[in-house]
Amino acid sequence: MRRVGLRDGAGDVDGTRIAGAMEQIRHRGRATLHDRLHRVRLSMGLAVQAGLAAGLSWLAAHELLNNPQPVFAPISAVGTLAVSVGQRFKRTVELIVGVAIGVALGDLLIFLLGTGPWQLGLVVFAAIILTVFAGASVAIVIQAAATAVLIVTLSPSTENLELPRFVDAFVGGGIALLVTAVLLPLNPLRVINRAARPALDLLAAQLDSTADGLRERDRNKVQQSLERLRNNKEELATFTEAIEGAKETAMLSPARWHRRDELTHYGEAAEPIDRAMRNTGTLIRRSVTLIEDEEAIPEPMPDSVAHLAESVRMLKHEFAVGEEPEKARERALRAVSEAGRAYKEGVGFSGNVVIAQVRTTASDLLVASGLSQEEANRLVRQSFGDREQAGGQAEPESAPKRPTAPPVG
Known part of the structure; x- marks a missing residue:
């Protein structure tokens, strides 16, 4: 009877594991179906x-x-x-x-x-x-x-x-x-909005996950975010291709000529969004190292990353409805301000790089919103405050190095 009891207990454990694995398979199947339906909708036109x-x-x-x-x-x-x-x-x-x-x-x-x-x-x-x-x-x-x-x-x-x-x-x-x-000319803005959604949603979701991982000191959660972000080539390619297609439609189709000005934001946003993706990858990779090295994680640091995620979501929404992306800019600058607070409280080497990448990614998002690189850098410096070390020549936010203090924009 004792052996049977042990088998029953082991069976319960195995059953729980199998149930968990089956739930993951079902979730993956639903995600795959959702992705396929999304591709069908994109290809319908x-x-x-x-x-x-x-x-x-x-x-x-x-x-x-x-x-x-x-x-x-x-x-x-x-x-x-x-x-x-x-x-x-x-x-x-x-x-x-x-x-x-x-x-x-x-x-x-x-x-x-x-x-x-x-x-x-x-x-x-x-x-x-x-x-x-x-x-x-x-x-x-x-x-x-x-x-x-x-x-x-x-x-x-x-x-x-x-x-x-x-x-x-x-x-x-x-x-x-x-x-x-x-x-049968397609609506260029609708095409771009649909194509931009997966790339921007992916970026926002992984920034959110990284912020949660930093709060919880969960190294695996942050690592998973990094791996998901690395698989973003298809989303970015679709987004860039949609921009080129929209420009072609607006150029060739008389019915879409009035959309040319509205396409300007998107056309100029593709490159800085691509940079934001790459700089976010560095941010997340350093967050993994930060947790592994047991460095200090000031409370404002995860908040700054979460604000970046919200800035991406607002940028997507304001582009979609044709509004000036003021809210996205405000949230990006709030991310920089929180990063400045974290820096003042004290961070280690990897934490310092994370803060630098928050600044750089925020600058990318500001440029994507329609600001010049010079204006974006000035606003980033202003929002970060007077917490930087004196001396040294200013570095552009779009090309940071690895100094002992965050690079000056």
């Missing part, structure tokens, strides 16, 4: 645009240009829309240039050498080498090679393929631009 462009390009090539099999027109339209937004006009030009090179090489080598498998291989080789030597983009290289393949393989069975292929590429790319610029 692109899917509608691509479907419309494919149908219209086929109709134009078939009915207006009397092409009985206008395969290349919808392919070109979808290919133009499928590339990174912000590069569609460039993509259309690349399609046409690539097709022209492929047609010229394919016709020339067919005339000189005939058709066959080795001729096909030679045509593709020549198309790639020629376009690479000319300094063409990857898209032109691929398009030239693909067109050369089609010319060589289809020419024996399809007469006069060259001109329809070239015209189809022009029609498909042109209609793709027509759809995005005139018929």
Whole structure:
């Protein structure tokens, strides 16, 4: 009976562990589903645009240009829309240039050498080498090679393929631009807001988690925040790509020309937000070391990090509703003020670096809000107060070193 009791007790412990593991799996599944649905929502506009462009390009090539099999027109339209937004006009030009090179090489080598498998291989080789030597983009290289393949393989069975292929590429790319610029232009601010949300939410959440970890001296919590922030490349890439796409839409679409001024904030915010991400990574990494070395953590230090998180959230909200980001600026400066209080109470080496990074990240957020770097640095110095050591030349907040005192902005 005693052994059975021991087994039952062990079973209870194992059951608790298994239940905890299953709950983590279910949570991960819900998070994954949420991420996938978010990606679907982001891609909905692109899917509608691509479907419309494919149908219209086929109709134009078939009915207006009397092409009985206008395969290349919808392919070109979808290919133009499928590339990174912000590069569609460039993509259309690349399609046409690539097709022209492929047609010229394919016709020339067919005339000189005939058709066959080795001729096909030679045509593709020549198309790639020629376009690479000319300094063409990857898209032109691929398009030239693909067109050369089609010319060589289809020419024996399809007469006069060259001109329809070239015209189809022009029609498909042109209609793709027509759809995005005139018929179905996306709201550039809405696109940017959706794309910015994951990056800014990630930054705010990890700053909050770091603040909690500092209060609790929980090294693992801060380390987890660092690991999550390191996986932010996709969010930042999506944000930057959305900005470029919005600029392109505002440039090409008459219906969106009035949005150009509103896009200025976002266009200028991408680089300082990227810097804020990287400087926050340094802040969190030093917070881990600070806890490991059992350095002093003055009460204002976690508060300053929490204020940074709130500044990021306010920046996201004020950009989304088109307001001047005054609240985000005020919260960033409050973070600097709390960091100054922490410095006055006394910190160790790593704590000193954390305070320096609070200042630097706050400066980045101020620049992202629309202030100049000089104005941001001045406000940071003013908010930090007269707690800095005298002497030495001022350092810009955007490029701090590791002194024994926080760098002067």
